[in-house]
Amino acid sequence: MHRKTAIAVIRRITAVLDALDGRLSRLGPGASTAILAAMAAGGAVPVHAAVRIAQGLPLAPISLVNIAGEIALVTAPIIYYARAVIAKLNQSRARMNELSRRLARSVEEAEHANRAKSAFLANMSHELRTPLNAIMGFSEVMKEQHLGAMTNARYLGYAGDIHDSGRYLLGIINDILDLSKIEAGKMSLENAEEFLLFDTVRGSLDMVAPLAGKHGVALTCDAPRGAVRLLAVERMMRQILINLVGNAIKFTPAGGQVRVGGAPLADGGYRLTVRDTGIGMDAEQIAKALTPFGQVENKMTARHNGTGLGLPLAKAMVELHGGRLMVESVPAIGTTVILEFPASRISQGRVAAA
Secondary structure, X not given: OHHHHXXXXXXXXXXXXXXXXXXXXXXXXXXXXXXXXXXXXXXXXXXXXXXXXXXXXXXXXXXXXXXXHHHHHHHHHHHXXXXXXXXXXXXXXXXXXHHHHHHHXXXXXXXXXXXXXXXXXXXXXXXHHHHHHHHHHHHHHHHHOOOOOOOXXXXXXXXXXXXXXXXXXXXXXXXXXXXXXXXXXXXXXXXXXXXXXXXXXXHHHHHHHHHHHHHOOEEEEOOOOOOEEEEEOHHHHHHHHHHHHHHHHHOOOOOOEXXXXXXXXXXXXXXXXXXXXXXXXXXXXXXXXXXXXXXXXXXXXXXXXXXXXXXXXXXXXXHHOOOEEEEEEEOOOEEEEEEEEOHHHEEEOOOOOO
């Protein structure tokens, strides 16, 4: 109770002083300094007189005038300087408050725009999926000639092109939807389960092996066989590896190599690496490649389709699992993408933490 009373008193005193300061500020620096110096002298003189009387010493009026003048002369420059500093501090505080309000509004607008973007992408992705599935389904029926032979070979080829294009577009839509869900915090790890990491790595490489063969790139798995188990959403892990290895193959000239390796970390975690002997990137290009829809322009870009989502999506999925993705690259030498997963998601003959 006493503490509340003291706080209330302090607030009242502060309010009175703020009101006084506001009135003095309107008078200008010279007048306000003179008034405060006079107040200081007027307060000091009675105190001096009381002390002299208490000590039984004589009290000369001229001494009081001298004391008042000395105090005014000493305090006036100090008060003037202090008020100038206070005025600047008040101006700075006002500017900071205004900047804080603007920043708060900007953050709120950015968050609103991001939510709207994520909602739009999610809605559009779902709207596009339905007709795409129909296109893919019917084109597959035509391509496989389930309802009878197609006599015109060109029509049969068109059906195959339609089906392949639909699959490619559906893959892009799925990437956009996954990235927007992660950015909106709606992608969960509820379906996470333990699986043998080597089997998933090997299976992912088998899926991109035809691409490596097509481009004349040697694909090698150096990850050691073993009982290393990862607690994660296996679909995401496969997508991460397919995206990374697929990118490495696309940007490695014929005759080059892509190697996928793995090794335990000292803290109990696990590291996967995707290393290629491709065209490489500089620091600015790495930053661009890690940005959604950011595509690095180079001599091999025109040879391959892409949206610039593969690397950012892989990074977002790794971070969703508590890991991190790093890129090391040297132009004309090659690129290494490093995935590190924490010990809580790795087990070797033990149960990993959820």
